[in-house]
Amino acid sequence: NAGVTQTPKFQVLKTGQSMTLQCAQDMNHNSMYWYRQDPGMGLRLIYYSASEGTTDKGEVPNGYNVSRLNKREFSLRLESAAPSQTSVYFCASSEEGPWFGSYTDTQYFGPGTRLTVL
Amino acid sequence: GDSVTQMEGPVTLSEEAFLTINCTYTATGYPSLFWYVQYPGEGLQLLLKATKADDKGSNKGFEATYRKETTSFHLEKGSVQVSDSAVYFCALSDQGGTASKLTFGTGTRLQVTL
Numbered sequence: 477n478a479g480v481t482q483t484p485k486f487q488v489l490k491t492g493q494s495m496t497l498q499c500a501q502d503m504n505h506n507s508m509y510w511y512r513q514d515p516g517m518g519l520r521l522i523y524y525s526a527s528e529g530t531t532d533k534g535e536v537p538n539g540y541n542v543s544r545l546n547k548r549e550f551s552l553r554l555e556s557a558a559p560s561q562t563s564v565y566f567c568a569s570s571e572e573g574p575w576f577g578s579y580t581d582t583q584y585f586g587p588g589t590r591l592t593v594l
Numbered sequence: 595g596d597s598v599t600q601m602e603g604p605v606t607l608s609e610e611a612f613l614t615i616n617c618t619y620t621a622t623g624y625p626s627l628f629w630y631v632q633y634p635g636e637g638l639q640l641l642l643k644a645t646k647a648d649d650k651g652s653n654k655g656f657e658a659t660y661r662k663e664t665t666s667f668h669l670e671k672g673s674v675q676v677s678d679s680a681v682y683f684c685a686l687s688d689q690g691g692t693a694s695k696l697t698f699g700t701g702t703r704l705q706v707t708l
Contacts, residue, residue, distance in 0.1 A: 480637070507694070518598075518683060518698035519638070534695065566637055570694060581687075581694050582628075585637035 478502055480586035482567050488592045489557045497552040497589050499567030507570045508550035509534075509583065510542060512563040519566065525550055526572075557593045565589045596621045600684045600699035607674055607706050615669040615702045617658075617684035625686040627651075627660050627667040628696070632681045641669075641682070674706045 480501045489495055501508065506527050511519040521534030523542040531542050539561060541553045550569075554561060566588050572581040601616045619625065626645045630638040642651030647662035656671045667684060681701045687694040 509695075516700055518700045519696070520698075521695055524695060568638075572694060582640045582643065583694065583696060585630075585639065587635075587637045 480567055480569055480584055482565075482586040482589050484589060485587070486590050488594065489554075490594050491558060493557050494553070494555050495557065495591075496554075497565055497567075497591075498549070499551065499586060500549045501567075501569040501584070502548065503569060503571070503584065504547070505569040505571050505584075506547070507572050507581075508544065509568040509570075510540075510550070510552045511566045511568065512536065513566060513588070514563050522552065522565075557591075559593045561591065562593045563591060565591060596625070596686060596688050596697045598684050598686055598697055598699035600682075600702055602700070603681075603703040605702060605704050607704070609676055609706055609708055610673045611706075613669070613671040613674045613678075613704070615682055615684075615704070617667045617669065617699060619665050619667065619684075619686050621665075621686055621688050623688050624662075625688045626694070627658070628685045628687070629656070629658055629667070629669050630683045630685060630698075632683065632701070634680070638683060674704070676706045676708060679704055679706045 483498045509524040510522040525544040528547045567586045568583040570581040570583045597620045628643045629641040631641045642653040644651040644660035650659045684699040685696045
């Protein structure tokens, strides 16, 4: 049981390049999330998927797109990378689904991807 | 909107000292409250949580009590160890919507020395 896995661990891009960050979970969780972590700002939600087939914007969605490929996988795409997207990106999942009371659930985090955009 | 404020670090303590990390929140509803811990080079993992007022979450010697009257969820440990050195995040998840979107504080780095 690997939990939440992310690839790659590290990536360096040039401004304007594109890339996709991969995330997979093996806990049969319904909800998945993408966060970015910047110094002095905690974690901020980029996008989330409450269940397979649905995605919604979080606090900082501009410059990103996501795909919930199936129940296990949730990818984050940067179409044209900018230096402001230099950050550590975390994927997370939780068991909940789209029902009332889901806000009590624990989220499980992957190890992160450190992205640098030059 | 929702927000979480936690004390700035770094906090430096000697081993076996008492730890308090303050956390206060603003939320429109009745949120669930969480403490997550991030060890160097790793992702976040849940330390403890409380889902309603007056609940106490506890784990690995850490405790925090959900105080609705003071909108606080302070983290405490009676005797810290070097292995507790990490960054600690307070977070909340509010009612409504279809997923528990977490709002995080900025994190407090704890350094424990021998």
